[in-house]
Amino acid sequence: MPRKIRVLIAKPGLDGHDRGAKVVARALRDAGMEVIYTGLRQSPEDIVEAAIQEDVDAIGLSCLSGAHMTLFPDVVKLLRKRRAGDIVVAGGGIIPEEDVPRLKRAGIKEVFGPGTPLRDIVAFFEKAGKGA
Amino acid sequence: MPSRKAPSRRSRDSVRQLVDDLLAGDKRAAAKLISLIEDDEPEAMEALARIHPHTGRAHIVGFTGPPGVGKSSLINRLVRTYRTQGKKVGVVAVDPTSPYTGGAVLGDRIRMADTGVDAGVFIRSMATRGHAGGLALATFDAVRVLDALGMDVVFVETVGAGQSEVEIATRAHTTVVVEMPMTGDAVQTMKAGILEIGDVYVVNKVDLGNEDVLIANLKFQLEPRDGWTPPVVRTAATEGRGIDDLAEVLETHRAFLDSSGVLQRREVARARLEILENVQRQLSQQVRGLSRLGTTFERLAREVVERRIDPHTAAQRLFARTTSRRRPA
Numbered sequence: 001m002p003r004k005i006r007v008l009i010a011k012p013g014l015d016g017h018d019r020g021a022k023v024v025a026r027a028l029r030d031a032g033m034e035v036i037y038t039g040l041r042q043s044p045e046d047i048v049e050a051a052i053q054e055d056v057d058a059i060g061l062s063c064l065s066g067a068h069m070t071l072f073p074d075v076v077k078l079l080r081k082r083r084a085g086d087i088v089v090a091g092g093g094i095i096p097e098e099d100v101p102r103l104k105r106a107g108i109k110e111v112f113g114p115g116t117p118l119r120d121i122v123a124f125f126e127k128a129g130k131g132a
Numbered sequence: 133m134p135s136r137k138a139p140s141r142r143s144r145d146s147v148r149q150l151v152d153d154l155l156a157g158d159k160r161a162a163a164k165l166i167s168l169i170e171d172d173e174p175e176a177m178e179a180l181a182r183i184h185p186h187t188g189r190a191h192i193v194g195f196t197g198p199p200g201v202g203k204s205s206l207i208n209r210l211v212r213t214y215r216t217q218g219k220k221v222g223v224v225a226v227d228p229t230s231p232y233t234g235g236a237v238l239g240d241r242i243r244m245a246d247t248g249v250d251a252g253v254f255i256r257s258m259a260t261r262g263h264a265g266g267l268a269l270a271t272f273d274a275v276r277v278l279d280a281l282g283m284d285v286v287f288v289e290t291v292g293a294g295q296s297e298v299e300i301a302t303r304a305h306t307t308v309v310v311e312m313p314m315t316g317d318a319v320q321t322m323k324a325g326i327l328e329i330g331d332v333y334v335v336n337k338v339d340l341g342n343e344d345v346l347i348a349n350l351k352f353q354l355e356p357r358d359g360w361t362p363p364v365v366r367t368a369a370t371e372g373r374g375i376d377d378l379a380e381v382l383e384t385h386r387a388f389l390d391s392s393g394v395l396q397r398r399e400v401a402r403a404r405l406e407i408l409e410n411v412q413r414q415l416s417q418q419v420r421g422l423s424r425l426g427t428t429f430e431r432l433a434r435e436v437v438e439r440r441i442d443p444h445t446a447a448q449r450l451f452a453r454t455t456s457r458r459r460p461a
Contacts, residue, residue, distance in 0.1 A: 003171045004234070004259070029235035034259050039242035049249045050241060053256055055163035084160065 005033045005129030006056040010047040011040050012075065015065035020092060024060060027118040028125055044074040051079070051087055058088040058128040060121075068095055069102070076107035088128040092116070147175045151182040154280055159254055162281045166256055169277070170270040180273060183280045190222070190279040190286045191386050194304030196266060196326060199292025201312045202336040204243035205369035206378070207287045211247045213379045214285060220252040222278030222286040226268055229259040236260075240289060254278055266290035266297030272406075275303075293326055301329035302405055305395060306385045308378075312337040313346050327353065330362050331385050334378060339368040358394045360385070419450065428453065 009025045011018055018040055025035045036054050038046070051059050061072055072091045079085050091103060092112040100111045110124055147168075153161035165183070169176045195203045204225065211221045225240035238257035247253050256274055263269045267290055278286050290300050301307045309330035333350050335343050347364050354362050363381055367374035389395035432446040 004261070006167075025237055029230065029237045030233050032234040034229075034236045034238060034257075036238045036241060036257050039239075039245055042245065043249075045249050046245065050255075052160050053163050053254055054241075055160075055167045082160070 005058075005125065006036065006054060007033055007125050007129070008036045008038065008047070008051045008054060008056045008059045009062070010038050010042050010050070010059060011062050012042050012044060012047060012071040013063050013065045013067045014041055015063070016040055017064040018062070020064070021060075021062040024062070024092070024118070024121055027122055031122045031126065033125065033129065044071060044078050047075055048078040048082060048084070052082060052084055056087060057131075058090065058125055060125070061089065061091045061093075063091065063093040063095075066094070068093060069099055072103055072108050073106035080107075090121075090124060090128075092121075147179045147182065151179060151280075154183070154277065155186055157282055159281070162254060162277050163256070165277050166270070166274045169273045170258065170261075170268070172270075176273075180276065183276055187276045187279040190275070190283050191306070191382075192275055192279075192286050192288065192304045193306045193308060193382060194288045194290065194300035195308045195310060196290040196293045196297065196300050196329075197310030197334075198294070198312075198315070201292070201310045202367075202369045203289050203292075203310050204240045206310060206334065206336060206367060206375070207289055208244045208247060209369050209372055209375040210287065210379055210382075211244065211250075211253055213375055215247070215250060215252060219284040220282055221254075222275070222281065222283035223253070223255040223289065224258055224271055224274050224278070224286065225255065225289040226258045226260060226266070226271055226291050228291050229261050231262070234261075254281060254283065260291060264297075265299035266293045267299050267303070272303050298326060298329050303402060305389055305398065306331045306382060308332045308334055308382075310334045310336055311346060311350070313340050313343040315346070331360065332378075332381050333362055333364045334367055334374075335364060336367045336369055338366045338373070339371060358397075359392055360388055360394070 007028055009021050011021055021037070025037045028035045036050065036056065038050050047059065047061070059075065061075060063071055068091060072089070076089050079087055079089070088109050089107065090110045090112065091108050095103070095111050095113055103111055109128070112121055150161045150165055154165055165179050168179055195207060197203055207223060211223065214221050223244065225238070227236055227238045227240060229236045236259035238259060240257055241255060244255055258268045258271060258274065260268045271288060275286050275288060288300065288304060290297060307329050309326060311333065313335065333354070335347055335350070343366060347366070350364050365374055365378045365381055367378055369375070429450065432441065432450060435441040436443050436446055
């Protein structure tokens with residue numbers, strides 16, 4: 001049996017808009033991945049702890065509250081602190097164009113804005129799961 | 133060198149190092165060992181062999197019952213109760229794998245979000261990956277890992293179970309069957325299967341009312357087994373009602389298992405089952421190998437269709453080849 005790709009889909013911060021996260025979770029499921037969804041209002045600490053216990057290949061963060069510039073880099077920092085910097089982190093939500101380069105410099109591998117085709121997101125996590 | 137393993141799970145650490153880290157209480161090592169076992173990597177056998185001598189301390193409590201009945205919420209509340217008593221708690225929560233795509237959405241962590249970061253708690257979600265019976269093949273090996281990590285109790289949550297997913301009862305020390313009011317009449321509680329396997333019955337969501345009928349029906353069909361009469365506990369997990377009662381009942385059952393010798397008997401029964409299952413797995417792997425390699429297999433299939441041989445005889449022939457270790461012609 002081929003090794004399963006495991007992905008954590010998490011919503012850091014305080015907004016309750018989880019439709020996007022759920023749609024992505026469902027798309028990754030349909031692509032044959034194991035998706036751990038942890039629900040709303042997770043702190044970066046919650047997310048990193050869950051990622052380590054679940055031994056995921058990658059984390060998808062969804063944030064629509066505007067706090068992404070703090071929360072996304074915090075997740076990457078904490079992962080590195082826990083010697084789990086090899087876990088790939090991507091982000092999505094309402095992210096202004098000008099924030100994207102800074103997020104990428106902070107270690108967010110990719111940022112998916114509104115309107116991103118699901119197949120692009122699936123392809124990204126497939127690649128992340130295969131260690132590419 | 134790395135082959136198909138992804139970086140997060142590709143470990144250049146030897147299995148020995150991982151097990152040493154596990155025994156020192158390292159959660160990441162525990163997580164990686166569980167993946168190794170789940171993915172059935174070649175190193176898994178060595179890992180399990182190293183881990184086994186360090187297991188046998190944890191109280192293993194299985195939770196089963198229909199989907200949405202409140203198993204995750206109950207476990208979440210229990211984890212908090214056990215934590216206030218200073219006990220370390222592991223959770224293995226199983227959800228179904230899609231039979232179509234092989235994917236899964238594992239959502240049990242949502243109800244356990246407030247206990248996830250506690251240093252004395254380890255929660256692992258697991259997909260069934262095609263295994264029937266309400267559990268994954270690797271579930272109880274994951275329990276072993278958490279036992280060796282030093283957890284005092286490990287809760288195992290089955291998939292939302294129907295009437296016949298009873299495998300949990302052959303594995304756990306204590307099996308908790310969770311039901312909720314308004315889900316059927318007295319005949320439902322008389323049926324064989326899931327309602328026979330509980331050491332403890334929980335009627336959750338008593339805040340919905342109407343629980344007395346269900347409790348009466350349950351009590352009507354419960355019988356003492358091995359000198360233990362299963363109690364029925366009322367809970368409302370979302371409100372935290374009845375959780376302390378449930379924790380107390382679980383402890384009472386654990387003490388009963390120890391003092392009555394039932395624990396010893398269950399452990400031996402489980403060991404027998406596990407040995408046989410592993411033999412079965414190895415055999416079926418061999419058979420699958422044969423069916424892939426073999427022109428014999430293809431020929432037999434054609435002969436079955438042409439009514440020249442029946443499937444049972446064909447199977448016997450294929451099996452004879454497996455056990456005699458001969459390559460198919």
